[in-house]
Amino acid sequence: MASQQLQTVIDALRAQPREDDLAVRRSSMEALASTAPFPAGATATPVEAGGVPCEWVEMPDADPTRVVLYLHGGGYTTGSLNTHRRFVALLSERTGARVLNVDYRLAPEHPFPAAVEDALDAYRWLIADDGGSVEPAHVVLAGDSAGGGLAAAALIALRDGVEPNPAGGALISPWTDLGLSGASMDSRAALDPMCSRETLSVHAEHYLGATEATDPLASPVYADLTGLPPLLIHVGDHETLLDDSVRLAERALAAGVDVTIDAVPEMIHVWHIFTGLVPESEIALDELSAWIKKHLD
Numbered sequence: 001m002a003s004q005q006l007q008t009v010i011d012a013l014r015a016q017p018r019e020d021d022l023a024v025r026r027s028s029m030e031a032l033a034s035t036a037p038f039p040a041g042a043t044a045t046p047v048e049a050g051g052v053p054c055e056w057v058e059m060p061d062a063d064p065t066r067v068v069l070y071l072h073g074g075g076y077t078t079g080s081l082n083t084h085r086r087f088v089a090l091l092s093e094r095t096g097a098r099v100l101n102v103d104y105r106l107a108p109e110h111p112f113p114a115a116v117e118d119a120l121d122a123y124r125w126l127i128a129d130d131g132g133s134v135e136p137a138h139v140v141l142a143g144d145s146a147g148g149g150l151a152a153a154a155l156i157a158l159r160d161g162v163e164p165n166p167a168g169g170a171l172i173s174p175w176t177d178l179g180l181s182g183a184s185m186d187s188r189a190a191l192d193p194m195c196s197r198e199t200l201s202v203h204a205e206h207y208l209g210a211t212e213a214t215d216p217l218a219s220p221v222y223a224d225l226t227g228l229p230p231l232l233i234h235v236g237d238h239e240t241l242l243d244d245s246v247r248l249a250e251r252a253l254a255a256g257v258d259v260t261i262d263a264v265p266e267m268i269h270v271w272h273i274f275t276g277l278v279p280e281s282e283i284a285l286d287e288l289s290a291w292i293k294k295h296l297d
Contacts, residue, residue, distance in 0.1 A: 006266075044057045044081075056101075058098040061096065069102065069166070070088050073147045075200065090276075112209060127163065137164075137166075140295055148172050148175065152248065155231075165229045168292075172270055172272055177221045178204040182244055182247065185240045191239075195241055236266070
């Protein structure tokens, strides 16, 4: 049974009014993030990574040779370095690695494929001798929600390019089907306090522009996943996006990819973000971090 702490969070999420104005949604997300305390000892250092605004977020004992390249969630239209800074600092603390927090361009101002291009440019800078100088085998791509889908898209593009693959991809509640065709979009609609077909369709329209929802770099669930590095997928059983993870894992497994999926009963979208408030979030972040640390080594 879910904890009372998680139920309190769910009740608070359900009580929030829907906001259609994008500027208000962005400012509200920033304001909420500003109330979360930054972990003691953590630092955030701005850096231009291949022309993409980023920052190094790390704890004092982080290994500079191990890196998590992190892509934030927000439906491709909201989110920033600020909104996920606390979370990636916690990730650095648990993995013992530095985190490159990536401020990729947002839609509708910058529709697909801008976000993919920025993720790739940041990775190329990270492994370049005149950039981050980090070995690809010591890099894991990670992200939540849209950022999880973006991480998967970047892995697909890297497989088809000339750069070496990173060590793996860690995806939290990834949005992998912008066509919203998963059965869980309806079967979990009454359970999910965060994501609905109505709200996600607006994000998808902003991001896709004239691109078809089945483009594999916009919706990785439609891609050939052969040759991808190991994947970890965390998803909650109460998410409308549950099938985005399940179908991606099934396709990855059929393609011979080393994939681990953990569909956790009663959990909601990106529940990891509530670390410090919800006991289930602590467990999930610890498990995610253990997998990342193993693959970075």
